[in-house]
Amino acid sequence: MILVSRGPVWRSPWCRKNQIGYAGGSKVNPTYRNLGDHTETIDIDYDPEETEYSKLLTLFWKHHNPTSNCSRQYMSAIFYHDEEQKKLADESMKMQQKNFTRAITTKILPLEKFYEAEDYHQKYILQRHSFLINALDIDPGEELIQSHVAARINGSSHHSQIAIIREVYDSDSSHENFELELERALEAGVPTIVIEPTTLGDETARWIAVGNCLHKTAVLAGFGSLVSGVIWRDTAYVCVPLGTLSLFCTGVYTASWQFDPCCKYQVEYDSGRLSRLPLQSLSSASPVVLVRRDDSRRKVLHNCVSLVAFSYCMWRLYLLYK
Incomplete structure (x- = not known):
């Protein structure tokens, strides 16, 4: 498994399943609204017979700017499971530093505990298209997280050029959900965002x-x-x-x-x-x-x-x- 905070590694064809969560901090049971000192991360399960850890690291470096200074919540980070992963991450960062004049700010940290994020964060791109969820007959939650098909569709859906924040009042927390949808679209860098509310x-x-x-x-x-x-x-x-x-x-x-x-x-x-x-x-x-x-x-x-x-x-x- 590979645990990273940035880059589209989750869109790779070798990704079997993935889940959004929080890691790297000391706060117990963090939430999106009460994150403490954790970083938003994605835990990716890949097939080692089809690809190597080093190739996923290359994908991680390629699709984001590792020299940018971001808040703790959105910082660039690699969380390793063992010393072999740490060694590969360190070596890859040294190689990537040659491509930048500024120092890489990515943190390489040991994974102490991974906290799974709330259901509405899982496969966020896919959940914006409720008709796809219905067509797959998948319930949000553990079933959605474990689904390989959902992971693949979520990855390809990310290429959409437009995100629509629809004005649908289906719960008492609709306004908060609107804000969360907008935040996710902004963080994903969707080229065009339409806000209905x-x-x-x-x-x-x-x-x-x-x-x-x-x-x-x-x-x-x-x-x-x-x-x-x-x-x-x-x-x-x-x-x-x-x-x-x-x-x-x-x-x-x-x-x-x-x-x-x-x-x-x-x-x-x-x-x-x-x-x-x-x-x-x-x-x-x-x-x-x-x-x-x-x-x-x-x-x-x-x-x-x-x-x-x-x-x-x-x-x-x-x-x-x-």
Whole structure:
């Protein structure tokens, strides 16, 4: 068996069954809402006669960025069962480090105990398509976890380009389930997410809009600080407040938005693109549609502009008051 926290190893053709759970922490009986210091992991049962542990490790490294800094919950990790697995994991990480300029942050840790996650987390992609569950005649729970067919279908379903958070009120915890579905879709990096529930859609759109506002303010204030400093060389009353504002907005964005998977998405307003999406089956007349976009350049932009502007302001103040 192989236990990892990231990468699509569970989609490999050698996967016989898998289950989502939590490992690596000290908290007893963790839950998704009370995880403690555990990491979300997936326990994969594979056929050693068809593949090798090292090949699954290669798949693990290939499909995620092992140099990224994530919270404990989502960090990149390999949990080994014995010294042989530890040796192979260490060797593979040394080999992979040659492909990166930044240091790999993946943790290689001994598996002390694996806690199975709640039923609604198991085969999450498959459970979004209830008609498939019904067709397979599989009950959520242990039967779903043990099913090889469900594991294979869940793996292929992940290639879907769109996730729909449907507004179906079938329990008292429907709103919480909507949020969990959205979180899972965001973490899975689905290219397009359609949110039917109005409240959740509006809250998500506002959160993204505030992040966009902070980004634009940081960039514009930073450029304004630099330009005003060049125009009014004898005073710092304009450039310093703008430079400080730019740095403040960048700091707030970094603390609250930068590592949020939600901010890798933007709300789609283009009617032409929206018309090409399969929205006819939705009960909501105005769902919120999120489209995944690369945000690495804009992060670099506002970080660089803010730091340059603030440094320039400090230099101007030094020249004025030395």
